[in-house]
Amino acid sequence: MRDEVDRALADRLDCKSGCPPRLAEAMQYAVLAPGKRLRPLLALLAAKACGGDIHQSMPAACAVEFIHAYSLVHDDLPAMDDDDLRRGQPTCHKQFDEATAILVGDALQARAFEVLATELAPANLAARACAALARAAGATMLVGGQADDLAGTAAGDQRDRLESIHHRKTAAMILVSIELGALTAGANDEQMDALHAYGERFGLVFQITDDLLDAQGDQQQVGKRVGKDANRGKLTYPTIVGVDESRRLVEQLVEEAQAALAPFGESAEPLRLLARMLVDRNR
Numbered sequence: 387m388r389d390e391v392d393r394a395l396a397d398r399l400d401c402k403s404g405c406p407p408r409l410a411e412a413m414q415y416a417v418l419a420p421g422k423r424l425r426p427l428l429a430l431l432a433a434k435a436c437g438g439d440i441h442q443s444m445p446a447a448c449a450v451e452f453i454h455a456y457s458l459v460h461d462d463l464p465a466m467d468d469d470d471l472r473r474g475q476p477t478c479h480k481q482f483d484e485a486t487a488i489l490v491g492d493a494l495q496a497r498a499f500e501v502l503a504t505e506l507a508p509a510n511l512a513a514r515a516c517a518a519l520a521r522a523a524g525a526t527m528l529v530g531g532q533a534d535d536l537a538g539t540a541a542g543d544q545r546d547r548l549e550s551i552h553h554r555k556t557a558a559m560i561l562v563s564i565e566l567g568a569l570t571a572g573a574n575d576e577q578m579d580a581l582h583a584y585g586e587r588f589g590l591v592f593q594i595t596d597d598l599l600d601a602q603g604d605q606q607q608v609g610k611r612v613g614k615d616a617n618r619g620k621l622t623y624p625t626i627v628g629v630d631e632s633r634r635l636v637e638q639l640v641e642e643a644q645a646a647l648a649p650f651g652e653s654a655e656p657l658r659l660l661a662r663m664l665v666d667r668n669r
Contacts (some may be wrong), residue, residue: 387440391426391447392418398448398501405493412482412490417455419473422667424592425450425559427660429567432581435647435654438571445505446515446566449498453523454559456494459487461532495523506570515566522562531555535620548621549590556596557589564588580649584657587643591664594632594639597622599667601629636665 395417401410426447433443440447462469462477463484470480479487499516506512522528531554534547564585568578601624623632643661647654 387427387430388423391423391430391444391451394444394448395426395451398445398452398497400497400500408482408486409489409493412478412486413493415481416459416478416487416490417452417494419475421473423451424660425454425563428560428563428585428588428657429570431654431656431660432564432567432573433571435581435650435657436568436571436573436577437653438567443567443570445501446570447563449501449515449519450559450563450566452494452498452501453519453528456491456498457523457528457532457559459494460491463487466532466536511569515569518562518565518569522558527554527558531558544621544626548623548626551621552590552593556593557586560589560592561585576649580646583646584643584661587639587646588661588664591636591639591643591661594623594636595664595667597624598629598632598636601625640665 396414399410399413399417401413405413429447429450430440430443433446434440458472459478461467462472463479469477471477475481477487478490482490498519502515502519503512506515524530531551534551535555561582564581565578568581573581600622623635627635640661644658647657650657
């Protein structure tokens with residue numbers, strides 16, 4: 387399924403005509419770099435769990451990956467997290483230049499909504515999908531979470547603040563991936579509620595394991611710099627609750643995520659397996 391996602395992403399990059407060659411190359415570099423394709427897979431598997439056709443859900447899957455890729459390109463910029471390695475290769479602004487990287491993010495964000503608006507039907511489905519993705523990627527969720535993350539520590543309960551950042555910066559895009567897949571499959575309210583419960587826990591598991599990788603992972607395996615969060619004094623689960631408690635939380639949340647999928651029976655087995663795979667991931 388990942389290969390199918392990669393082909394769909396390449397087809398929808400829309401860099402064949404009219405796009406300046408350097409910008410087109412940089413967009414392809416950012417989107418098609420080796421990666422898990424976790425968010426598009428969640429969209430497709432959520433659609434499948436609801437009895438949908440993954441081909442009908444592919445535009446939604448591509449749209450969320452375009453937004454995710456844009457967010458990584460911008461997060462890596464010197465004014466943001468200032469990273470020089472992503473997915474095992476130089477970050478976009480290192481491979482090209484800072485201005486090109488900014489434009490790549492701008493172009494990918496616009497392309498995401500164009501894909502939803504032109505490839506989903508009927509029109510009310512396209513509108514709902516655009517609204518959901520805009521909300522998840524906007525100032526109160528993804529962008530707001532990044533703003534608070536950059537602001538560093540502040541007065542108040544550190545764990546509450548950390549969970550607030552992660553809920554917006556990481557979990558929001560995971561949740562909307564699942565939501566868009568379910569929408570394209572015509573999910574009912576019960577299915578949406580179950581998938582939302584799964585997605586909330588999945589998103590937290592993803593972030594805690596990401597924090598653990600930054601604290602204990604191998605840079606070559608992880609594909610990006612490790613130890614940077616601690617060096618910058620950022621809030622992470624290992625620094626607040628410890629490594630052992632972080633791992634215990636991961637196990638508990640995976641069990642809860644899998645249990646949330648009970649209404650789907652066997653059709654949600656790939657989603658259950660995907661949650662379990664997060665525990666042992668090395669990148």
